[in-house]
Amino acid sequence: MALQLPIYLDHAATTPCDPRVVEAMLPYFTKVYGNPGSRNHAFGWKAEEGVDWAREQVAKLLGASAKEIVFTSGSTEANNLAIKGAAEMYEKAPHGSGQCRGHIITAVHEHKAVLDPCKRLAKEGFDVTFLEPKADGVITAEMVKGALRPDTILVTLMWANNEIGTINEVREIGALCHERDIVFHTDATQWVGKMPVDVEKDNVDLLSLSGHKFYGPKGVGALYVRRRKPRVRLVSQQDGGGQERGFRSGTLNVSGIVGLGKAAEIALSEMERDAARLSKLRKRLETEVTRQLDVTQVNGHAEKRLPHITNISFGFVEGESLMMACKDIALSSGSACTSASLEPSYVLKSLGVGDELAHSSLRFSLGKWTTDEEIEYTIKSVVTAVKKLRELSPLYDMHNEGIDLSKVEWAHH
Amino acid sequence: MSYGPKIIDHYENPRNVGSFGTQKDIKERKDIGVGLVGAPECGDVMQLQIKVNPQSGVIEDAKFKCFGCGSAIASSSLATEWLKGRTLDQADEIKNTQIVEELSLPPVKIHCSVLAEDAIKAAITDYKKKNGMPVEDHDHEEAAH
Numbered sequence: 001m002a003l004q005l006p007i008y009l010d011h012a013a014t015t016p017c018d019p020r021v022v023e024a025m026l027p028y029f030t031k032v033y034g035n036p037g038s039r040n041h042a043f044g045w046k047a048e049e050g051v052d053w054a055r056e057q058v059a060k061l062l063g064a065s066a067k068e069i070v071f072t073s074g075s076t077e078a079n080n081l082a083i084k085g086a087a088e089m090y091e092k093a094p095h096g097s098g099q100c101r102g103h104i105i106t107a108v109h110e111h112k113a114v115l116d117p118c119k120r121l122a123k124e125g126f127d128v129t130f131l132e133p134k135a136d137g138v139i140t141a142e143m144v145k146g147a148l149r150p151d152t153i154l155v156t157l158m159w160a161n162n163e164i165g166t167i168n169e170v171r172e173i174g175a176l177c178h179e180r181d182i183v184f185h186t187d188a189t190q191w192v193g194k195m196p197v198d199v200e201k202d203n204v205d206l207l208s209l210s211g212h213k214f215y216g217p218k219g220v221g222a223l224y225v226r227r228r229k230p231r232v233r234l235v236s237q238q239d240g241g242g243q244e245r246g247f248r249s250g251t252l253n254v255s256g257i258v259g260l261g262k263a264a265e266i267a268l269s270e271m272e273r274d275a276a277r278l279s280k281l282r283k284r285l286e287t288e289v290t291r292q293l294d295v296t297q298v299n300g301h302a303e304k305r306l307p308h309i310t311n312i313s314f315g316f317v318e319g320e321s322l323m324m325a326c327k328d329i330a331l332s333s334g335s336a337c338t339s340a341s342l343e344p345s346y347v348l349k350s351l352g353v354g355d356e357l358a359h360s361s362l363r364f365s366l367g368k369w370t371t372d373e374e375i376e377y378t379i380k381s382v383v384t385a386v387k388k389l390r391e392l393s394p395l396y397d398m399h400n401e402g403i404d405l406s407k408v409e410w411a412h413h
Numbered sequence: 414m415s416y417g418p419k420i421i422d423h424y425e426n427p428r429n430v431g432s433f434g435t436q437k438d439i440k441e442r443k444d445i446g447v448g449l450v451g452a453p454e455c456g457d458v459m460q461l462q463i464k465v466n467p468q469s470g471v472i473e474d475a476k477f478k479c480f481g482c483g484s485a486i487a488s489s490s491l492a493t494e495w496l497k498g499r500t501l502d503q504a505d506e507i508k509n510t511q512i513v514e515e516l517s518l519p520p521v522k523i524h525c526s527v528l529a530e531d532a533i534k535a536a537i538t539d540y541k542k543k544n545g546m547p548v549e550d551h552d553h554e555e556a557a558h
Binding site (some may be wrong): 318319320321324354355396398411 | 416424427430432435436437449450451452453454455456457458459460478479480481482483485486531
């Protein structure tokens with residue numbers, strides 16, 4: 001097949017919907033349009049059947065039971081419900097008592113949808129520890145152990161990082177939490193549908209997932225809530241009609257939920273094959289780019305990483321101009337410099353990647369339909385672009401003349 | 414970021430890329446003025462070099478190198494075009510707002526034009542200092558903004 005441009009390498013942002021998913025959803029817009037909450041007629045029952053089927057599929061993907069799945073609008077909502085809901089349920093002292101309401105552990109390079117709920121809780125009387133990773137980006141059970149306190153009530157750590165693709169020691173951290181009756185939540189948005197989950201063996205109590213990250217529709221996700229050993233309870237964050245066993249009120253997004261179910265069913269049978277193929281492609285990309293260019297590094301742990309995400313820093317070139325030069329490839333820049341802020345990525349900074357390298361970083365995230373040809377084209381484009389921009393770069397000249405850039409007195413602005 | 418055609422043109426075909434020698438060489442050349450502004454951790458570094466005719470005081474040639482976004486590259490490329498053929502005094506009159514206007518820079522990229530103006534002023538100051546000429550005290554010197 002001929003190469004089609006532009007190439008999409010931003011699957012960590014979102015994925016295309018699988019046509020099989022769309023097909024499964026379609027009847028639920030015009031034919032099976034009942035409200036699953038309508039218990040008195042066939043329209044409601046039919047819709048409920050669809051939701052029940054989807055719940056089974058999602059549960060299977062996680063090694064959970066159907067009753068442990070709470071449908072949400074996506075991972076952000078699932079994270080908010082898990083973190084705020086657990087904190088409020090297991091608080092050690094009531095709000096406004098002036099005492100610490102409980103201790104929560106998370107990490108500095110989490111997604112904003114975890115960081116911001118934690119920061120809000122910190123304002124409302126909880127104590128939050130933000131663990132800092134080492135250069136490999138991995139949060140280990142040892143790090144969590146070192147931060148535990150007698151009043152720790154919740155640990156929330158992502159399974160795999162969205163920007164660099166590194167994997168935390170989820171199973172070990174979960175075991176640690178279970179020994180101490182601490183609730184363990186993991187934001188598994190980038191993990192689910194790509195890599196296997198077994199909530200029992202992995203010792204997870206709460207797990208957030210999002211449909212559109214694994215070829216399902218946008219606007220639907222789920223929170224896994226453990227029901228036994230131990231039973232985890234949450235204070236609901238959205239009140240109303242009491243849907244989803246009171247965890248999440250609001251009429252169910254039936255077509256979206258069915259789409260999520262279909263995506264889960266497909267993922268379960270195809271993820272092993274996809275992961276093996278994408279892992280090879282990703283490694284090819286990493287190896288070639290770092291072989292053909294000097295002062296180029298792959299960020300984060302070399303092995304403990306997702307098959308399909310890589311983040312590469314190119315010294316002496318700037319991220320936005322690099323993306324402009326690779327305009328046929330949809331990528332994400334490690335730098336936020338397209339916004340008014342000049343701050344480079346907080347995730348890369350937390351790994352100790354210097355500011356000048358963090359400004360020159362690209363995230364490549366591959367997907368189910370990424371081809372060998374697309375990766376070959378990407379390698380060629382990126383290498384050409386970096387070489388072109390280095391010809392323009394005063395920093396690359398200085399580097400080649402043996403000038404230590406860290407010793408230059410820059411005029412900060 | 415979607416850019417206008419002039420920025421894209423300067424980015425894809427940058428004018429007058431290069432330098433008149435290594436950092437060490439140009440430090441010793443009295444006919445060259447260098448402006449190096451910005452910082453790597455801010456994501457922009459501009460290097461502007463002017464070659465001045467000592468008799469006429471006219472800028473005969475200008476070259477740039479830039480580490481930065483598309484707007485920064487376009488701003489410094491445009492600056493070299495405008496510098497050539499001007500006297501030092503005329504060069505000193507280039508304002509960042511003229512660069513903004515010419516390239517239709519989006520508001521979040523105004524700082525790139527400011528950096529280019531700083532680079533011009535710094536290059537002129539460097540030339541004057543090397544040649545024992547009086548130097549005006551510019552607010553923008555050394556990219557203080």
